Amino acid sequence: MTTPSVRTITRKYTTVSYCSIFTVWGREKMSRLPPEKIEEVKQAIHDQLNREGIEAKVEEAVAALLEENGDDVEPENDLPQRRRHFAPHESIVDELVQSLQMTSHFPIRHDRAPEVPITTAKVTQALTVxxxxxxxxxxxxxxxxxxxxxxxxxxxxxxxxxxxxxxxxxxxxxxxxxxxxxxxxxxxxxxxxxxxxxxxxxxxxxxxxxxxxxxxxxxxxxxxxxxxxxxxxxxxxxxxxxxxxxxxxxxxxxxxxxxxxxxxxxxxxxxxxKDDVVTAQVSLEQGRSAEQQRLFFAYAKQWWREYLQCRPAHASRLVKVFAQDETGRSRLVCSFLTPLVGGRLIESPRAAARFVSLIEYERTPTVGGDSKPELWASMGAFLSKGAGNCEDHAVLLCSLLLGFGLDAYVCIGTKSKGTAHAWVATIGHSGIVTFWESLTGHRYTHQRPELGEPTIRSNDIPYRTVGCVFSHEAFYANCQPTDALVSCNFDLTDAACWKEMNPGAIESACAALRQPSFPTLSRSTLDPAVASHKLEQELKTLAAEHRSVLGLTSHWNDQLSYYLAPALSSYELEQSTGVSVGNDEFQQAVRRAVPSGHTFKAFPIQFIHANSRRIFATAMQSTTCKEIVECNGDQVDLAIRASVVVYPEAIQAVWIMFACTYRSII
Structure with missing residues (x-):
């Protein structure tokens, strides 16, 4: 048998062999990582593989093995033998992992128990495809x-x-x-x-x-x-x-x-x-999918006719069965949802609500006309863009609440001014319904009216009507005499109040779409302390430049700036949990820091980005902030405190407080 040249075999099998070895080697360690870290490690591996020099080292290893073993190494036909021959060259992989931990854009945190060293025996386990x-x-x-x-x-x-x-x-x-x-x-x-x-x-x-x-x-x-x-x-x-x-x-x-x-x-x-086998399989799946969607559409039409027969007024209610995604596909709204587990990145339902509320709200753009477009983004597109409409926010929040084991539904209805809107509802065992506004993170409690009792008052709830509610496996249309929210009975098991779709039909329709699995959330790589300090210094520079143009000097009180930190922490905690704590300590510190006869002014503001120029320009539109930055008096001390709180998907809550103390010259 003619043995191929070392160069030929090296070029042909370097990439495949290296990927195979590292997949086995890495899986042992990755199996001990939290689920949310696995994708970060894989992204880091990808980035490092593209660096110059790694492939050359692997080629040298392959060439050395071929020279040493001759015909004994057959990478294509003998995978176990290939793994055995590569075991002595684990140092290349070790070096790569060390560099990943040093230079990766997604650093690996060593907050777990010490790992068992990888042995040659583990490398000989079955390869992952x-x-x-x-x-x-x-x-x-x-x-x-x-x-x-x-x-x-x-x-x-x-x-x-x-x-x-x-x-x-x-x-x-x-x-x-x-x-x-x-x-x-x-x-x-x-x-x-x-x-x-x-x-x-x-x-x-x-x-x-x-x-x-x-x-x-x-x-x-x-x-x-x-x-x-x-x-x-x-x-x-x-x-x-x-x-x-x-x-x-x-x-x-x-x-x-x-x-x-x-x-x-x-x-x-x-x-x-064979080509015809692959083509036949794909065609078979597409045909089966088309048939399942056709059957569901026929069922949905019949279901809708029955719903209209209950009461003619139902035709004007917001019952949303289908929606178009960004690719133009018409999908059952239930297919946009799935229980989504945030792992250790999001550890409570209220933290999930805060995270979703920080994602930028953006109306779906239209070309001509003012009509509201029917476009719901898929989860992957929404997370990639980092912005979306109220339906996108509600779908993500509902998916996260489902992941926490709550009985959660997306609600379609109208707000107090009659505009169409989407929000989330969770139903407790006692019948108490909690509404979650995905754009703000606010929560509202809705008590179910009992038979014979007057309609409850829900003046604080910003919603007016509800037409339908749905989850990833259920859809209910409101068939009560009125769709007004204040008198709505949210007992979804009551067929006189809610018309349910067949769960089997929903499951079949969702399966027929052959859509990608929902992506996991990614950890932010931003260092909040570094980002906060950087933003704070940039804002000080902008404020000093603004005062210089007005002919004013700037004296910064770093101690006063530090005293502002508890207030910003309290604001974020209140937004995340609904509990206000820490303001007493902040007020005590400020009273002690402000000299007798001086006046203290402060202006807090929150953003979802860290662009210092945009932040300064927006803050200066406030009369209070403008008075602070342009303060002109005796013994003026200025202070700025920035606090950047990071969330998954590079989402951040940026809190800024402008403050000053002065003795009035009037």
Missing amino acids: GLSVRVLRGKAFVDQLAAEDNSLCSTFTLYLYFRGQRFKSKPVPCSCDPPFDETFLFDFPPSVTLLRDLLGVSEPLHVVVIKTDALGQRELIGSHHVEWRRALASSTNQFAMATEIHGVGAQAGIACGILEILFKIVPCMGARL
Whole structure:
């Protein structure tokens, strides 16, 4: 038998061998990490693999092994032997992990018990099969041609979702042909070991394209689901394709650009499926999905006719059964929900409400007309963009509350002024209903009126009517004599008050969509202490410059600035828990710090971003803040305190307090 050259085998198998070894080596440690850290570690691995020098070291190791063992090393046909030969070269992997902990954009925290050292025996365990997705380049993003002059500081970022795993690319400059060139590795379950197992994985790859401008504002450019299983029909288990990325909203059917993607199964299976087998499987699934959706639509039409027969006035109620996502697909609203576990990133329902309320609210843009568009973003697109409408916020909050084991539902109805709105309700065992406003984090209690008792008063509740409520597995339409919220009975088991959809039909409709698994939340990498100090110094500089223009000097009282910190902490705690604590200590400290005969003024304000210029410009629109910054008197001391509180998904609550003490010259 003719032995291939060392260079040929090295080039052919370096990437596959390295990915295989590191997947086994890393899984042992990652199995001891909390679930929310696994995706961070994988993102860090991806970033480090792209650094110069790692591949060269692996090539040297492969070449040395081939030279030492000759014909004994057959990477494609003998996986156990390959793992055994690579065991002595774990130092390469060790070096990589050390560098990950030092330089990774997603640092690994060592807050767990000491780990058991990895042994050679563990490396010989079964390999995990993965899907390698390499984005080669972007093309034909023609909408950027007209905006290119104004987008010199704007960037494109790719977000990829697959089977609950998520990655994001490095930002690249916006252009007609954005220079994407990155590789991402997604894991399959350990039970997936054969090609026929992979063929049965029907979930597509979800690709989201986000544009970020110079001010940090993000825009959803495209969202697309990509079928990857054509790679199973290649002898090398790989397949390259040019994928059109469709726009969103009104442009859902129009391609906004093209991504050239290379799919590859690692390690190589050494076998292939026939093209017609893969095509037949995909066609069968699409046909079954279309038939299930057709049957559900027929059921929904009949269900709606029965609902209207109960009372003609039902036709005017807000009963939302279907909604379009950003890709233009019409989906049952229940399919937007799923129990979402935040792990240790979010540890209480009220913390979840605070987190969701900090995500930027943005009305769905329209082109012409003032009508409200029917567009609900998928969870992946919403988290990628970091902004959305009230329905997007309510869906995320309800999913998190479901994850905490609460009986939670999204409510569709109207606000006190008659405008359509969505919020969340949780129902307790005693019948008490709690409403959660996802845009503010506020909670309201609704007592169910008992038979014979007068209608309850809910003047503090900002909602007027409710047309329907739904969760991930149930849908109820309000069929009570009136849809007014104050007199509404929320006993969903009462068929005289609520018309229920068949749970089996809902389950079938949700399964037919073949949508990607919901992504997990990602931990913020921002250091709150560093970010707070940086923002505080920037605001001091801006305030001093503003005073200098007015001919005023600036004297900063650092001690007074520190005394402001408990107040900001108290404000955030009150927003998160509804409990106000710490104000007494703050007031005592200020009274002791302000000299006799001096006046103290303070102005607190909260933001969801840390852009110092935007913060200063907004704060100066307040008369109180303007008086503080432009204070002119005797013995004027100025103080600014900034507090940045971080949440998952790079969401942050930024609290600022401007303060001064002075002796009036009047």
